[in-house]
Amino acid sequence: MATIDKEAVELFKQKAAPVSIKVVEVKDMAEAVAYALDTCEKKDFCELVYCGTEQTSAGIVKAEKKMFCAPNLTDKEYSALAALGAERGFDMLRSGMRGHLEGIDVAFTTADGAVAETATTIIECMSEDVRLATMIAEVHVVALKKSQIKKTSYDVEPYLQKLMEKGVMYTAFISGASRTADIERVLTLGVHGPLELHIALMEG
Amino acid sequence: MQHAESMKEYRERLQGSLDNSFLRETLDKFAVAYKANRLTIFADINEKELIQEIAAAKDEGLTKIEELYTQFKDEAEKRGVHVHRAATAAEANEIVCRIAKENNCKLVIKSKSMTAEEIHINHALEEHGCKVVETDLGEWIIQLRHEGPTHMVMPAIHLSRYQVADTFTDETKLKQDSDIGKLVKVARRELRSRFANADMGISGANFAVADTGTIGICTNEGNGRLTTTLPRVHVALAGIDKLVPNIHDALRIIRVLPRNATAQAITTYVSWMTGSAENTLTPDKRKIMHVIFLDNGRTALAQDEICKSALRCVRCGACANVCPVYRLVGGHQMGYVYIGAIGLILTYFFHGRENARNLVQNCINCEACKDVCAAGIDLPGIIQEIRARLVEEEGAPAQSTLLAKVLENRKIFHSLLRFGKFAQRPVTGGTPYIRHLPQIFMKGQGFRALPAIASKAFRDRWKDIEKSLPANGKIRVGLFAGCAQDFVYPEQLEAAVKVLAAGGCSVEFPMGQSCCGLPVRMMGEREAAEKTALANIKAFDPARLDYIVTLCASCASHIKNHYVELLADAPGMRTEAQQFASRIRDFSSFVYDVLGMKEDAFRNSGEKIGYHASCHLCRGLNVTEQPRKLIRAAGDYKESKEEDVCCGFGGTYSMKFPEISGQILQHKLDNLEASGAATIVADCPGCVMQIRGGEEKRGNKVKVEHIAELLARQLK
Numbered sequence: 001m002a003t004i005d006k007e008a009v010e011l012f013k014q015k016a017a018p019v020s021i022k023v024v025e026v027k028d029m030a031e032a033v034a035y036a037l038d039t040c041e042k043k044d045f046c047e048l049v050y051c052g053t054e055q056t057s058a059g060i061v062k063a064e065k066k067m068f069c070a071p072n073l074t075d076k077e078y079s080a081l082a083a084l085g086a087e088r089g090f091d092m093l094r095s096g097m098r099g100h101l102e103g104i105d106v107a108f109t110t111a112d113g114a115v116a117e118t119a120t121t122i123i124e125c126m127s128e129d130v131r132l133a134t135m136i137a138e139v140h141v142v143a144l145k146k147s148q149i150k151k152t153s154y155d156v157e158p159y160l161q162k163l164m165e166k167g168v169m170y171t172a173f174i175s176g177a178s179r180t181a182d183i184e185r186v187l188t189l190g191v192h193g194p195l196e197l198h199i200a201l202m203e204g
Numbered sequence: 205m206q207h208a209e210s211m212k213e214y215r216e217r218l219q220g221s222l223d224n225s226f227l228r229e230t231l232d233k234f235a236v237a238y239k240a241n242r243l244t245i246f247a248d249i250n251e252k253e254l255i256q257e258i259a260a261a262k263d264e265g266l267t268k269i270e271e272l273y274t275q276f277k278d279e280a281e282k283r284g285v286h287v288h289r290a291a292t293a294a295e296a297n298e299i300v301c302r303i304a305k306e307n308n309c310k311l312v313i314k315s316k317s318m319t320a321e322e323i324h325i326n327h328a329l330e331e332h333g334c335k336v337v338e339t340d341l342g343e344w345i346i347q348l349r350h351e352g353p354t355h356m357v358m359p360a361i362h363l364s365r366y367q368v369a370d371t372f373t374d375e376t377k378l379k380q381d382s383d384i385g386k387l388v389k390v391a392r393r394e395l396r397s398r399f400a401n402a403d404m405g406i407s408g409a410n411f412a413v414a415d416t417g418t419i420g421i422c423t424n425e426g427n428g429r430l431t432t433t434l435p436r437v438h439v440a441l442a443g444i445d446k447l448v449p450n451i452h453d454a455l456r457i458i459r460v461l462p463r464n465a466t467a468q469a470i471t472t473y474v475s476w477m478t479g480s481a482e483n484t485l486t487p488d489k490r491k492i493m494h495v496i497f498l499d500n501g502r503t504a505l506a507q508d509e510i511c512k513s514a515l516r517c518v519r520c521g522a523c524a525n526v527c528p529v530y531r532l533v534g535g536h537q538m539g540y541v542y543i544g545a546i547g548l549i550l551t552y553f554f555h556g557r558e559n560a561r562n563l564v565q566n567c568i569n570c571e572a573c574k575d576v577c578a579a580g581i582d583l584p585g586i587i588q589e590i591r592a593r594l595v596e597e598e599g600a601p602a603q604s605t606l607l608a609k610v611l612e613n614r615k616i617f618h619s620l621l622r623f624g625k626f627a628q629r630p631v632t633g634g635t636p637y638i639r640h641l642p643q644i645f646m647k648g649q650g651f652r653a654l655p656a657i658a659s660k661a662f663r664d665r666w667k668d669i670e671k672s673l674p675a676n677g678k679i680r681v682g683l684f685a686g687c688a689q690d691f692v693y694p695e696q697l698e699a700a701v702k703v704l705a706a707g708g709c710s711v712e713f714p715m716g717q718s719c720c721g722l723p724v725r726m727m728g729e730r731e732a733a734e735k736t737a738l739a740n741i742k743a744f745d746p747a748r749l750d751y752i753v754t755l756c757a758s759c760a761s762h763i764k765n766h767y768v769e770l771l772a773d774a775p776g777m778r779t780e781a782q783q784f785a786s787r788i789r790d791f792s793s794f795v796y797d798v799l800g801m802k803e804d805a806f807r808n809s810g811e812k813i814g815y816h817a818s819c820h821l822c823r824g825l826n827v828t829e830q831p832r833k834l835i836r837a838a839g840d841y842k843e844s845k846e847e848d849v850c851c852g853f854g855g856t857y858s859m860k861f862p863e864i865s866g867q868i869l870q871h872k873l874d875n876l877e878a879s880g881a882a883t884i885v886a887d888c889p890g891c892v893m894q895i896r897g898g899e900e901k902r903g904n905k906v907k908v909e910h911i912a913e914l915l916a917r918q919l920k
């Protein structure tokens with residue numbers, strides 16, 4: 001049983017709030033999945049952003065069906081999730097994201113690590129699908145185990161070292177929704193990537 | 205963008221920016237907000253320690269750049285990356301264009317990269333027939349407007365939402381609303397299709413880890429992730445100075461960069477790319493990845509003993525954020541590609557003398573940048589060194605040479621000053637201000653009243669003063685006057701002598717002393733600066749004295765921080781220079797800390813007293829508490845906003861750029877006025893001159909004086 005650094009968990013929650021990360025505590029993976037599906041259910045239909053090479057600013061076009069992607073789950077985890085999503089009438093997928101650059105509703109991923117002091121989740125994204133899903137979804141929900149949270153970035157150094165010294169790797173630190181302040185320094189979320197980042201914080 | 209232009213043209217451009225009220229207001233708000241936010245974000249971190257670590261690690265890295273490069277190349281190539289090295293900007297452009305050609309790339313997208321701007325890659329690729337689209341929102345906006353960036357981190361900070369709406373309307377051929385949320389959505393929609401269709405993505409690198417062959421980029425928008433994921437080809441451009449030995453070094457940079465840049469704990473995304481990751485568009489399902497390390501003078505700069513620390517820069521942009529001049533005129537006038545204090549420096553090294561000549565003059569030497577620099581770079585020091593090199597390379601302007609010649613010889617200098625008091629008689633109109641100097645001398649100086657030269661210099665009063673002093677004080681103090689007080693404000697020195705004597709000092713005033721040499725150093729006249737330093741050390745014979753006290757924060761900071769280095773090559777003077785520098789104390793900290801004169805030494809008059817924290821005292825010497833405690837002892841201290849922001853004097857700066865000096869002063873006066881203070885004190889005669897002159901011009905009835913005068917008045 002992995003140990004939980006309670007202080008680190010508290011710090012993570014505390015640091016998440018000011019950068020608009022929504023943290024919800026759940027018991028386990030099943031609850032995390034349910035939370036992600038609920039989120040998808042409740043949200044408005046995805047605003048499509050990519051319309052081929054044609055004029056793209058003609059106005060807002062909304063999707064007619066919810067699309068839910070979970071690119072880095074194990075086969076077992078995914079098949080359970082896919083069944084639940086289909087019941088709710090969502091298009092469920094785990095690959096082929098290049099075909100959906102116009103946007104999807106929710107990306108659900110599992111984290112590979114986390115840093116409390118900056119409310120950062122670490123996700124290994126060697127797979128193109130993981131990188132794309134976590135960028136083109138309007139809402140990104142990450143399932144993170146409390147035991148994965150380390151206090152400072154230096155505490156994840158050994159993990160990063162092992163990860164990168166073994167071969168090819170594309171790793172992401174994600175600490176919020178895609179944001180910009182480039183126009184009049186006004187903070188605006190969702191410039192290129194997700195408008196929201198949710199963390200489903202699991203016991204264990 | 206800055207072209208080879210005369211100083212006159214440059215000043216006209218500056219005036220143009222000063223007249224842009226939107227820019228002024230935006231930068232003002234930003235300057236105030238940034239400082240407050242930065243304080244908060246560094247609250248739970250040992251800032252000074254972190255900065256020192258960054259500086260030490262970068263310095264160490266620079267000594268082994270070749271090894272780091274070789275190691276990075278080996279590791280990255282093992283992981284399927286092509287690694288190149290470009291000696292010049294042209295070479296880097298050639299490599300990128302070649303990659304574009306080999307891979308048949310037509311549409312190129314870019315995430316933000318200063319190195320790409322440095323080599324003007326867009327231009328090169330467009331000539332090559334490619335279309336280039338910026339994907340960082342700010343960069344895209346200025347690209348559409350055909351402008352250069354005005355900030356390294358927030359390139360479009362100079363534009364309003366209305367201007368952006370117009371630009372987007374032109375681009376999309378649809379009327380766009382000026383609501384910022386909606387404008388951001390326009391970018392989201394427009395750029396997504398560019399991401400999808402691009403053949404090549406160009407990124408920068410905030411660090412390159414030699415140990416694992418990893419490059420890292422920090423972005424908030426996430427455009428960096430899309431740029432390095434969607435296109436078949438990824439080219440990363442990095443200055444060779446971005447190489448670090450290991451992941452620990454990279455993590456350290458991530459700790460400081462976002463905090464210092466935008467007061468964020470971390471950027472939303474940090475992407476670590478180790479080798480070429482999956483890309484489903486290529487036959488082998490791997491991204492075609494190239495990393496190009498740009499030298500462009502960096503390895504030569506790494507050998508430059510005095511200026512090499514400029515290569516520590518992590519491009520956080522903080523040196524612009526706190527610069528009082530940047531705050532007034534913005535980035536187009538404060539850099540060529542790189543902006544802010546580091547911009548003045550890198551323009552000289554990367555983009556040449558022509559582009560740097562006027563720019564490097566536009567530093568007021570307030571040291572605010574040095575104080576916040578993420579890498580602990582002595583930016584004003586390097587700027588002064590560049591001025592000295594420009595003087596050596598192409599000769600000095602006549603006016604500066606004349607000053608240098610005069611200052612080298614104390615007797616000539618002092619007799620000129622004495623002569624000045626006769627010459628000015630017709631212009632003072634019986635007041636202590638110069639009233640009607642011929643227009644030619646007063647050009648642009650109308651924002652403040654200038655003081656007249658005193659009827660009797662301090663040095664000419666000394667004999668009488670000395671007689672009245674008690675002998676055998678317990679502390680032997682040499683008084684260093686500095687020109688302004690000796691000849692313009694002798695009453696400040698008299699007041700100081702009174703306080704020092706009351707505190708138990710025996711005071712000496714060596715007659716051979718002269719100007720501290722800061723003005724000539726600021727003008728790049730190195731030789732004159734050395735000569736004046738030498739003359740002062742000889743005049744004081746420092747070993748005999750316990751302390752050397754000066755009422756001028758600028759003199760104190762210059763002597764303390766630069767004499768030793770200035771005289772490093774003077775045979776036999778090292779020890780004495782060190783003795784001199786180590787004995788120098790500013791008046792306030794000497795009175796409070798050394799003489800121990802506290803509340804019980806002064807009568808509290810209850811008068812409302814405002815304080816201006818002189819740059820060279822609070823940053824140059826780190827003296828912040830003592831003067832405020834002394835003010836509280838003598839009166840009712842009224843704190844004002846931005847007390848530690850420059851008053852705009854900057855010595856010769858206020859003569860060179862009066863329009864800017866004047867504007868900085870207006871800020872200062874507004875803040876002081878709002879505090880309700882009836883008396884304003886400062887620790888530097890230059891600041892007194894500037895603020896008093898400004899108040900006089902405004903017709904305000906407040907008293908502006910040196911803190912010594914306040915204390916002498918309130919002595920028990």
Ligand code: SF4
Binds near residue numbers: 519523546
């Ligand atoms: S010089 Fe220092 S403050 Fe300026 S951008 Fe570089 S690291 Fe930041």
